[in-house]
Amino acid sequence: MTSFTPLQRLVVAVAILASFVTFLDGTVVTVALPAISRELGGGIATQQWVVDAYLITLSALILLAGSVSDAYGRVTVMRVGLIAFGAASVAVALAPDPLVLIIARAAQGAAGALLVPSSLALITSVMRGEVQARAIGVWTAVTTAAQMIGPLMGGLFVDLLSWRFVFLINVLPIAVNLILLRRLALPGHERSIRVDWTSGVLCALGLGGLVFSLIEQGRMGWTSPVIWGPGVAGIVLMMLFLFRQRSDAALLPLSLFGVRNFAWGNLSTLFVYAALSLNGFVIGVYLQQGPGLSATAAGLASLPITILMILLSSRAGAWAGRLGPRLFMTIGPLLMAAGAALLLTVATEFDYWWQVLPSMLVLGLGLALTVAPLTSTILGAIDERRSGIASAVNNAVSRVAGLLVVALLSTIVGGTLDLDGFHSAAWVTAALFAAGGVVSWIGIRRAPATASTGATAPGTPG
Structure with missing residues (x-):
């Protein structure tokens, strides 16, 4: 970060640490799922809920958090989010049964929603152009590495201590970041943006109803009113949510999607991160339940992706800033599709070096080429005043x-996540990655020096 000013270095460090805990916690749990299920019970449904309870509140409230960040100030919102996330993490670690664990995970997600939009908005508020592209590249490299290294850290804690310690990893980075925030002095913030609290509630309840139906239908069937009732309610609430989003003052300003790179990005x-989530879940769980690897070994399986992300992601951000993002956002997902397809070589006679490692290397290369250009393109398309909500929408x-x-x-x-199920997941993962690459090729364009929103696109001359 030697090319940044002292203020910019501090902002990048704060943004990285704030996002680090949310990204880490989203993936560190993956290899702990079998241990959680063994101790607390519940089978695959409990495993799904441990992941999705976190994602429901994170997904549903991150839009609201983006508006709150723009309205009340990024530093203030980040400080509240860090404290709440730390408290929720302790509650997860102490959970005595699946219900308490799932509720605490939902609280974690709600706190995490406050962190990611405010952290990226900090970067876009003090940096633009190629400097912003480099900063987002560094942010992307570290935070995505947190996602990738999460399974390894989780595996070590599960094997050497307990799955409960997995959720206490956050305490140290949260403490450090609270100290750094005290040193961060930014210009005074003007509260000029209205927060649409009603839309936030509609989004949260709508997503919750839909996800409940999708997870539990395998156990109760679609004909059960306990399944279709929440599902229908979720659809109605999401329709009401979208109906409210008709102006720039809305929680999700639909006018943002009139910007080409923002919409297509x-x-x-949607496709790329669906594939990443499916791949991460299946790898972490199957390698333990199928070939019988330890939690640590299952976590180590994805380490090559982490290494390649650290080595190449910030460079890819800079390259995309100079050459334009379209090529990187096309080739990267297509490489990841090929990497996912290589997992079809996994057989009953398991061999990590020939069946999994080649896939991890190709996936890592594709991911390193994709993530920083994707993030920079989307955020660079929107002006700084709305950077918080733009970041929130993308997240x-x-x-x-x-x-x-x-x-x-x-x-x-x-x-059942047996070998056939693993292969089915590999096919779906490859198809989702490929769709992401095709969409980027069709829709992404190199932005002019000054976009219609008034933003300078990262890396463009001007």
């Missing part, structure tokens, strides 16, 4: 993608 995000899209694909897990794998 978010559609690509909400990625979380909803993961939320829905995990909720559909039983359908995707045919009810």
